[in-house]
Amino acid sequence: MNSTSPPNASKPPARKLHIVTHGCQMNVYDSARMADLLAPLGYTPVDSPVGADMVIMNTCHIRERAEEKVFSALGRLRVMKEQANGAMVIAVTGCVAQAEAEIILKRAPYVDLVVGPQAYHRLPELIAKAHRTRNSVIDTDFPAEQKFDFLPDAAAPQGVIANLTIQEGCDKFCSFCVVPYTRGAESSRPAAAVLAEARRMVAQGSREIVLLGQNVNAYHGEGPDGAAWSLARLLRALAEIPGLFRLRYTTSHPSDMTDELIAAHRDNPALMPFLHLPVQSGSDKILAAMNRKHKADDFRRIVARLRDIRPDMAFTSDFIIGHPGETDADFQATMALVRETRFALAYSFTYSPRPGTPAAGLPQIPAEVKNARLFELQAELRRQQDEFNAGTVGLITPVLFTGRGRHPGQLAGRSLYAQPVAVDAPVQLVGEIRQVKVTRANPNSIIGTLLSHATKETIAA
Ligand code: SAH
Ligand code: SF4
Ligand code: F3S
Numbered sequence: 001m002n003s004t005s006p007p008n009a010s011k012p013p014a015r016k017l018h019i020v021t022h023g024c025q026m027n028v029y030d031s032a033r034m035a036d037l038l039a040p041l042g043y044t045p046v047d048s049p050v051g052a053d054m055v056i057m058n059t060c061h062i063r064e065r066a067e068e069k070v071f072s073a074l075g076r077l078r079v080m081k082e083q084a085n086g087a088m089v090i091a092v093t094g095c096v097a098q099a100e101a102e103i104i105l106k107r108a109p110y111v112d113l114v115v116g117p118q119a120y121h122r123l124p125e126l127i128a129k130a131h132r133t134r135n136s137v138i139d140t141d142f143p144a145e146q147k148f149d150f151l152p153d154a155a156a157p158q159g160v161i162a163n164l165t166i167q168e169g170c171d172k173f174c175s176f177c178v179v180p181y182t183r184g185a186e187s188s189r190p191a192a193a194v195l196a197e198a199r200r201m202v203a204q205g206s207r208e209i210v211l212l213g214q215n216v217n218a219y220h221g222e223g224p225d226g227a228a229w230s231l232a233r234l235l236r237a238l239a240e241i242p243g244l245f246r247l248r249y250t251t252s253h254p255s256d257m258t259d260e261l262i263a264a265h266r267d268n269p270a271l272m273p274f275l276h277l278p279v280q281s282g283s284d285k286i287l288a289a290m291n292r293k294h295k296a297d298d299f300r301r302i303v304a305r306l307r308d309i310r311p312d313m314a315f316t317s318d319f320i321i322g323h324p325g326e327t328d329a330d331f332q333a334t335m336a337l338v339r340e341t342r343f344a345l346a347y348s349f350t351y352s353p354r355p356g357t358p359a360a361g362l363p364q365i366p367a368e369v370k371n372a373r374l375f376e377l378q379a380e381l382r383r384q385q386d387e388f389n390a391g392t393v394g395l396i397t398p399v400l401f402t403g404r405g406r407h408p409g410q411l412a413g414r415s416l417y418a419q420p421v422a423v424d425a426p427v428q429l430v431g432e433i434r435q436v437k438v439t440r441a442n443p444n445s446i447i448g449t450l451l452s453h454a455t456k457e458t459i460a461a
Helices: 025-041 064-083 094-107 117-133 191-203 231-239 259-267 284-289 296-309 328-341 367-391
Strands: 015-021 043-045 054-059 089-093 113-115 137-139 161-165 208-212 246-250 274-276 314-321 345-350 396-404 410-414 420-424 433-441 446-450
Touching (some): 025 043, 025 094, 025 208, 064 089, 089 117, 094 113, 094 117, 113 117, 191 231, 231 259, 259 296, 284 328, 314 328, 345 367, 396 420, 420 433
Parallel strands (some): 015 054, 054 089, 089 113, 113 137, 208 246, 274 314, 314 345, 420 446
Antiparallel strands (some): 410 420
């Protein structure tokens, strides 16, 4: 204990907590909740594992490479733990923890805790148990209680842009995907809990909230009136919170893009004209093999309808290349869909067989074929991203300032399309929206100048 601090029996000793987060935004959100949960036990977040009392590796199982990262990182932590004479608690959380608890302890027996995503609220008791028994502890239950009822709401301010998980798990069972196994069945948080957390975020300075869920547009949380609320209904209530300027949601499934949600992009002024809508493939045969439950034309129709009601709408997506059964013709159907749609940005991956998922047992496409197709797709996507960014040059567009920029006198901000924007502007504008003229587009960001006459707050669009 620090010798300058007065002895105080009720105050827990100061401890250092280092959290490494892999995977999706839901893991980022969960890591922050775990830090909040451990704060009353004396744990303060630190940037380095060196000298930390506890290290949490919050892991992702979505592709093989994500999983391999976990084991190489654990190898490095082992050395640090040895150098600290064992005085470092190592916890593995997240989707690898859920899927491979036993394997983790076999390959890395120096790990103290393996905790699945639905059991984070039990972390304090699990840490105590590991200390007490001096044994590794596993908790990969899907407890009946909802973890969000027990986790503290976002306590530490997240900044001008905040993530808020409203839905977890997935019942869709796409052929390639581990999420239904690692995150369990779909469940939505009650609307009142989401609204209360959003209000707290806004009181702490957040101006844009990104609603998160593996299938966020399947949200059907209980409303204050007892009826299930749709995502569109929830977005309506959120848009009424004073000081909350912008709303986004991710990740959506094409089958859950209801008419009501599409209309919300016209009627809800806080909703950004930007949608991440993973389509995975442009071939109906592969979409069926993937168990995606929609056709390529369904995706086309959703995009067309949204562009019709909001001409400035932009889209991003995810693609899997080389799913079992994918022929050259199937791949060309994907390329055709991409060329037609014109994405602002998209993420693409070669298919990675995941243990326990249906497609993993099918005959596989050779790696060279998958890689060559991915190369072709990514070249097209890169071209579209550059074209999209270049298309913003000359535009006058509202930018939400999020903090200081890289250079003195500069602020960082976000465009309607979540592009990072750098603008020379006074620091007082952090948390506010101003009109900016875009002067240059870089590969992953844009540069603009503040329009001096635009001193009045411009909300959203
Ligand atoms: N719920 C979202 C996706 C979550 S996973 C949806 O339904 O679209 C994020 C992305 O990872 C997926 O969209 C998919 O493109 C990719 N992915 C998932 N499993 C994969 C696998 N086995 N191999 C390669 N990419 C995968
Ligand atoms: Fe995975 Fe499909 Fe569920 Fe998305 S919808 S999380 S890809 S199973
Ligand atoms: Fe990865 Fe789990 Fe998210 S597998 S993508 S961390 S839900």
